[in-house]
Amino acid sequence: MYARVTARQQLTPSLVRVVLSDGDLAGFTMPAATDAYVNVAIPPPDAPYDDVFDLAEVRERFAKDLWPARRRYTVRAWDADRKELTLDFVVHGDSGVAGPWAARVRPGDVLVFEGPGGGYLPDPAADWHLMVGDESALPAIAASLEILPAGTRALVRLVCDGPAHEVELRSEAEVDLLWLHRAGMPSDEELLVSALRTAAFPEGRVQAFVHGEAAEIREIRKHLLVDRGLARADMSCSPYWRREMTDEDWRQVKRDFVAAMETDVA
Known part of the structure; x- marks a missing residue:
């Protein structure tokens, strides 16, 4: 599947x-x-095949170093009437693959992709909703807040690089939102879990969405399951990326890391 870029917008210094x-x-x-x-x-740059390509064919015909890099991105919005797909990309300079692509992309450029997939949807039967993450989780959290109806409660804790990196989040729900700002210190890793440890949780059954950096998500998951008594079935939790690792390196060890997370609450 492929589509063409029709617009590009710099939302924050690191979000396109x-x-x-x-x-x-x-x-x-x-x-x-x-x-x-x-x-x-x-x-890769100067790939010896067309912008619109068949992934299986590329893998069959070309050496591995010429294969496209695969990355997973959350759908920020889908307009079924206009047939428009919106994706938000985190960009950190020249680091990574998809970020630099988003930084230089222009209208008319092509993006090849597969999907969609997905698994989380706010449960209307939950008494309240907990949403925790960083820039990588923002699209899903923003989309989730937008569908919560009036009378619903949500507690949201987000971490980013500073006020300029915050984005507007719209919701008809009653939202307890706190942005946490990194300071370029090792203690940045504790911002989210510390904020949750001191947060006053509402009464009743909570449905949680917790996604972001691996080490941070591991500590948050342990806190929620062990200290707060959340049920696994009521939590969508995944380490999207890992500090000081490339996407390729993280993909190689993610399965083992996720398995190790289970030992925290065994």
Whole structure:
């Protein structure tokens, strides 16, 4: 599947919004999930194949170092009437693959992807909702808040690099929102879990969405399951990335890391 870039917007110093249309989007169908995602395929510079390519064919015909890099990105929005797909990319200079692509992309450029998939949707039967994460989790959290109806309660804790990196979050729900700002110190890793340890949780059953940096998410998950008594079935939790690791290195060890997380609450 592919689509063409129709707009690019710099939301914050490190967050770029890309709007896609045309291509194969007439056949795009969103799942019932606010963490819906697509797996994008970013070719290396000067790739010896067309912008619109078949991934299986590329893998069959070319050496591995010419294969596109695969990355997973949450769908920020899907306009079914206009057939427009919106993705938000975290950009940290020249680091990574998809970020630099989003930094330089222009209208008319092509993005090849597979999907969508997804699994999390705010449960209307929950008494309240907990949403915790960093920039990588913002699209899903923003999409989730937007569908919460009036009369719903949500406690949201987010970490970013400073006030300029905050984004507007819209919701009809009653939202207890706190932005936490990194200071470039080792203690940054404790910002989210410390904020949760001191937070006053509402009464009743909570449904939680907890996604972000691996070490931070591991500590938060342990706190919520062990100290707060949350049920695993009521938590969507995943370490999206890991500090001081490239995407490729993290993908190699993520399965073992997730397995090790289970030993924290065994």
